[in-house]
Amino acid sequence: xxxxxxxxxxxxxxASTQSVVPPESVAAESxxxxxxxxxxxxxxxxxxxxxxxxxxPGEVVAILGSSGCGKSTxxxxxxxxxxxxxGDIVIGDSPVTRYDERTAVGFQEPRLLPWRSIRKNVELxxxxxxxxxxxxxxxxxxxxxxxxxxxxxxxPREISGGMAQRASLARALARQPGVLLLDEPFGALDALTRxxxxxxxxxxxxxxxxxxxxxxxDVNEALQLADRILLLGGRGTATAxxxxxxxxxxxxxxxxxxxxxxxxxxxRSELYAGLxxxxx
Amino acid sequence: MSFDVVLERLxxxxxAMLETFAMIGVAIPxxxxxxxxxxxxxxxxxxxxxxxxxxxxxxxxxxxNMVRSFPFLILLIAIIPxxxxxxxxxxxxxxxxxxxxxxxxxxxxxxxxxxxxxxxTGAVEASRAxxxxxxxxxxxxxxxxxxxxxxxxxxxxxxxxxxxxxMSGLVGGGGIGxxxxxxxxxxxxxxxxxxxxxxxxxxxxxxxYGGTRAARWTDKRVSA
Numbered sequence: 421x422x423x424x425x426x427x428x429x430x431x432x433x434x435a436s437t438q439s440v441v442p443p444e445s446v447a448a449e450s451x452x453x454x455x456x457x458x459x460x461x462x463x464x465x466x467x468x469x470x471x472x473x474x475x476x477p478g479e480v481v482a483i484l485g486s487s488g489c490g491k492s493t494x495x496x497x498x499x500x501x502x503x504x505x506x507g508d509i510v511i512g513d514s515p516v517t518r519y520d521e522r523t524a525v526g527f528q529e530p531r532l533l534p535w536r537s538i539r540k541n542v543e544l545x546x547x548x549x550x551x552x553x554x555x556x557x558x559x560x561x562x563x564x565x566x567x568x569x570x571x572x573x574x575x576p577r578e579i580s581g582g583m584a585q586r587a588s589l590a591r592a593l594a595r596q597p598g599v600l601l602l603d604e605p606f607g608a609l610d611a612l613t614r615x616x617x618x619x620x621x622x623x624x625x626x627x628x629x630x631x632x633x634x635x636x637x638d639v640n641e642a643l644q645l646a647d648r649i650l651l652l653g654g655r656g657t658a659t660a661x662x663x664x665x666x667x668x669x670x671x672x673x674x675x676x677x678x679x680x681x682x683x684x685x686x687x688r689s690e691l692y693a694g695l696x697x698x699x700x
Numbered sequence: 701m702s703f704d705v706v707l708e709r710l711x712x713x714x715x716a717m718l719e720t721f722a723m724i725g726v727a728i729p730x731x732x733x734x735x736x737x738x739x740x741x742x743x744x745x746x747x748x749x750x751x752x753x754x755x756x757x758x759x760x761x762x763x764x765n766m767v768r769s770f771p772f773l774i775l776l777i778a779i780i781p782x783x784x785x786x787x788x789x790x791x792x793x794x795x796x797x798x799x800x801x802x803x804x805x806x807x808x809x810x811x812x813x814x815x816x817x818x819x820x821t822g823a824v825e826a827s828r829a830x831x832x833x834x835x836x837x838x839x840x841x842x843x844x845x846x847x848x849x850x851x852x853x854x855x856x857x858x859x860x861x862x863x864x865x866x867m868s869g870l871v872g873g874g875g876i877g878x879x880x881x882x883x884x885x886x887x888x889x890x891x892x893x894x895x896x897x898x899x900x901x902x903x904x905x906x907x908x909y910g911g912t913r914a915a916r917w918t919d920k921r922v923s924a
Binding site (some may be wrong): 521 | 822823825826827828829830831832840841844845
């Protein structure tokens, strides 16, 4: 917990410059995200309150919390999918706008259009001001990046759930988001596929350098991927007053982390305790 | 039961079938053409829609309900001045097409609204998050996804209005349903009524069969 997350990221980015594929066009200008006393109530019932946090450009922050604590609500607010929040959310140097085009969202379900091929689905994510040839070469690179180049002509129902989720990730990356918002993107996948997707996300992050906000309920996933972990929850059991920042911890070590590493055990049990689960 | 009388009625039966085809063939395409945008409008301007405008939505929705609640016979008579304005006459097949269309537009619009409402919100939200405009979402997501359901709605509307068209006799509109009433019921030619009804059953069956096939054929989720 002593190492600064920004240093981690730079070391990791430096290591990745030796990568064989340096796709210039998929690299994003990563942006910071600042939460200032953010809260959200639905019909008078407070779900979130007093969330303040600054995410530095290029950082990966995992948002951890038990079901229904407002993780997704917070993420949707950053993407401009929900305007009912209180407080301020600033991306880069200006406040978040409706369906903010500086962000891209990856949902828990792939949400692909079933009647379009994988390639056509990824194309949907391209910014509209892009020329056709630029768009095509960017889609090529993204399909290559997520390992779907050979299956680009297939329809969503002809590929596996993991592949669909990879296509969804490629679609989100197509607009070169300054902030990538992922809402339990691997939650519906089987355990083995989930691990592979985590590795893929790290690979993507190394190449694009985009800021990532990742909502998850999986402590191990958060430890594996994040620079910092934001634990949301209520005080004790009194969640009636809404969830807020319970703790914000930096994850030590440099990615890719060893999944079997024992030095994270202490942090892991602290996080489990914070979620109200015994790690034993 | 002797069907000799039916043979004598064959020219009238032919004529009546053509009149029915004309009524349905004009009213239904017009209803689809005008009812689809109205249905999309009703959905997207609803309080929870893509572009909520609750006040104008309430007004349009009330108008749609009003037209739909009119008994067809009353509507047929009530809009006679309008019918005369459009087709220049208030009797005959052309004159029936006007009230049929007026009645079918809100009917079909409600079905389209329902078809779109029943689609999941996931793809729409994902599209909005990717910066798609409302027009793109309607054209590329909603209408494509709802296509099989909308074809089903066209089938339902056609079948309903084959039945409605039987009331056209009131203004001399003709049609096979009207023939069943005039010859079969008023003139006690039971055989003619039976034949006319059988023809209507066949017509409805063919429409329903074709509609179901078309809906299945366009359903990309199944046949991809």
